[in-house]
Amino acid sequence: MQKLTWDIQYLSPPPAIKYCKKCGKKTEHLCSGLFRINAQRKYLDIWLIYKCSDCDSTWNMTIYSRINPKSIAPEMLEGFYSNNGALAKRYAMDTELIRNNGAEVGFPKYKILGANINFNTPIELHIKSSYPSRLKVSSLLREKMNLSQTAFEQMIISGSIRITSGLDLKKCRLQADAILIIDSL
Ligand SMILES: [Zn+2]
Structure with a gap:
């Protein structure tokens, strides 16, 4: 991984x-x-x-x-x-x-720094934030991976994307650090 x-x-x-x-x-x-x-x-x-x-x-x-x-x-x-x-x-x-x-x-303005995901290998993705923000983890993932709502939800349902904290990935907001497991396609 x-x-x-x-x-x-x-x-x-x-x-x-x-x-x-x-x-x-x-x-x-x-x-x-x-x-x-x-x-x-x-x-x-x-x-x-x-x-x-x-x-x-x-x-x-x-x-x-x-x-x-x-x-x-x-x-x-x-x-x-x-x-x-x-x-x-x-x-x-x-x-x-x-x-x-x-x-x-409200929502702060932000940039996501880091490499894109190419889905060739399974990834352990760490999303780091120096402050707890109200940004939704799902919005950050969709934005950076360029995924539609439907495509993203299908990944959650199939289990090919998971959050290690066990929180609801559709709802949870970014605290200090979120860790996700993303399978290859
Ligand atoms: Zn005013």
Whole structure:
């Protein structure tokens, strides 16, 4: 069996989908990469600023609420004050945090890096993602293998494609790493 790896490269963090008062509907909010910090007495509030993609209204996603600054590492605090890009990205990719802030998580833009499957030999395919995303494993497979929904479902039914986690391959979403077994034709 040949081992193959696909790396999912994210081109943007996922949009946060939430109700925009100005637009009067649910819209995609995009991460601005900027933090907002508010100091009150001994405590800090720290947010990551998002903007509605339709009207530019801002939405502040809570990172810390009333936290003692001494409990944050100084380098990290400096990162918040200087709008450190890697730090902003880390929070923007945190789908759990977005959900805990009452927003839905949209789909990030991504690229699939890795060799195509030629079906000449059985393959153990590892799909790697540095962040848990909402991307469906089936969509990634179909996109990269250029398969129709019907052709893909036939492969699942015949057992020629299997996911080692035992999850439902039609429904499961990409966590850190998915491993699939794909038979040759
Ligand atoms: Zn709006």
